[in-house]
Amino acid sequence: MTTARITIDRDFTIAEVPRRLFGSFVEHMGRCVYTGIYEPGHPQADSRGFRRDVLELVRELGPTVVRYPGGNFVSGYLWEDGVGPVEKRPRRLDGAWHTVETNAFGLHEFVEWAREADVEIMEAVNLGTRGVEEARALVEYANHPSGTYWSDLRRQNGAADPFDIKLWCLGNELDGPWQIGGKTAQEYGRLAQETAKAMRFVDPSIELVAVGSSNRQMPTFGTWEHTVLSHAYDEVDYVSMHAYYQEHDGDVASFLAEAVDMDAFIDGVVATIDAVKAAGKHTKQVNISFDEWNVWYQSGLDTDDQPHVITAAGQWREHPRLIEDTYNVTDAVVVGTFLNSLLRHGDRVKIANQAQLVNVIAPIRSEEGGPAWRQSIFWPFARVAQLARGRVLRLAIDSSHVSTKRYGDVDAIDAAATWDEENGTIALFLANRSLEEAGDLTVDLRGLGASSVRSAEVLTVPEDGDRKSANVADDQDRVGLVPLRDVDIVDGAVRATLPPLSWSVVVLDVARA
Incomplete structure (x- = not known):
């Protein structure tokens, strides 16, 4: 059996829990929009074509902010195509995902959907094939009350009141050679600076996210952020991070430890931001928007739902199946550790978006004309979004180790915790990375007294299953919380036994000692 001791002191905290940390992502990619959140004619669709069964699951999942409309898609997108009468909207080729975009769903539809889902909008602008004027015009269309060309066009298109979108992404992954309109750091830094200025001339209240490195393995990682922020530091509020992880060649131990890489990635970006701040003698603080993260099996699954296979076939289709990964118990435990990493960095990571919301590497799956259901990774996200309130606690952890090829010895028990003083609760989020051994956990509280265990749930391997057990359309509840x-x-101490390969959440009733 592995052992771990966690010490919590009420006076040692990291930050207020950033509510935007529990974001998601809707891109015009595959079946995320079409037959995902939007499917006119479905038995569960409302009069606007929104799938009510999916909306119900989205509300249960609890995202606070949703990034839209991309992603790679946005770098070739003309936002004007998605407004006005649907029957007059053009059909376009989307080079990012080699599909046909019908534009039946656009900005007005997404704003209405977001209101139904009770989420904040995080809108991305195209800085791949477009630039300053198109971004400025979009802010005017979305946020200006009336009396100008673009605001009056919005009103003509049926929205008398402004959309009041406050959070904006200045493009997407423009350091990547796969990106439509990719740029050097110098090119992008200047474009981001001037676009940010123009957008804020229209609405000074907006918040802006500059594009960071597409992943930590990019050859320009670090220098990209430094160059971009050297131009745009004073004009932006956040720099983005993107990261996807998967199990390679059966190395499950390293896969379960990937949050070690996420921690190091965040620390590296923080260091670069602060170096630019010091060198430029800036007074404001730029923080991080980790606006794409998840488990994504980018290799080893060369089926017909992979973008490069479809592109090679030369087919242009409407919303084909793309990267519809089926998530298992192991994936859910890893996702739980990623959420822990984000919480542990809540002093600097203020926004995060799990990619994506429905069907495309998503916690929610749906079938055209059929059911919608929760994947295994639904549960850690839903519980952390629901229960992480108040302040993130700074934990002292003394844990047994597990050995990995990629990261050496890592803690067997990964943890994060929050303290909601108003409601008198501590929420513990716990992952046991050991495949074989249960974890004997002790949690010591200083300055706080625990009176009772309010709730305790665990996600682990089903009794009749294995670590690759998953939820599918005809067996939707195989993996879940028990x-x-x-x-x-x-x-006065909390004692728990965590099953091997598990993610757990424990909520304690506490009071100041």
């Missing part, structure tokens, strides 16, 4: 039985308060 009660964590072996947890109690003994002599």
Whole structure:
């Protein structure tokens, strides 16, 4: 059995829990929009074509902010195509995902959907094939009340009131050679600076995210952020991060430890931001928007739902199946550790978006004309979004180790915790990375007294399953949360036994000692 001791002191905290940390992402890619959130004619569709079964699951998942409309898609997108009468909207070829975009769903539809889902909008502008004027015009269309060309066009298109979108992305992954209109750091830094200025001339209240490196393995990682921020530091509020992880060649131990890489990636970007701040003698603080993250099996699954296979076939189709990964128990535990990493960096990571919301590497799956269901990764996200309130606690952890090829020895027990003083609760988010051994956990509280265990749940391997057990259309509840039985308060300390390969959440009733 592995062992771990966690010490919590009420006076050692990291930051207020950033509510935008629990974001998601809707891109015009595959079946995320069409037959995902939007499917006119579906038995569960409302009069606007929004799938009510999917909306119900989205509300249960609990995202606070949703990034839209891309992603790679946005770098070739003409936002004007998605407004006005649907029957007059043009059909376009989308080079990012080699599909046909019908534009039946656009900005007005997404704003209405976001209101139904009760999420904040994070709108991305095209800085691949377009630039300053198109971005400035979009802000005017979305946020200016009336009396100008673009605002009056919005009103003519049926929205008398402004959309009041406050959070904007200045493009997407423009350091990547795969990106339509990719740029050097110098080119992008100047474009981002001037676009930000023009957008803020229209609406000074907006917040802006500059494009950071597409991943930590990019050859320009670090120098890209430094160059971009050297131009645009004073004009932006955040710099973006993107990261995807998967299990390689059966190396499950390293896969379960990928949050170690996420921690290091965040620390590296923070260091670069602060170096630019110091060198430029800036007074404001730029923070991080980790606006794409998830498990994504980018290799080893060369089926007909992979973009490069479809592109090679030369087919142009409307919303084909793209990267519809089926997530298992192992993936859910890894996603739980990613959420822990984001919480541990809540002083600097203020926005995060799991990519994507429905069907495309998503916690929610749906079938055209058929059901919608929760994938295994739904549960850690839903519970953290629901229960992480108040302040993120700074934990002292002494844990047994597991050995990995990629990261050496890592803690067997990964943890994060939040303290909601107003409601008198501590939420513990716990992952046991050991494949074989249960974890014997002790949590010592200083300055706080635990009176009872309010709730305790665990996601682990089903009794009749294995670590690759997953939820599918005809078996939608195979993997989920069940009660964590072996947890109690003994002599003021919390004691729990965490099953092998598991993610758990424990909520304690506490009061100041």
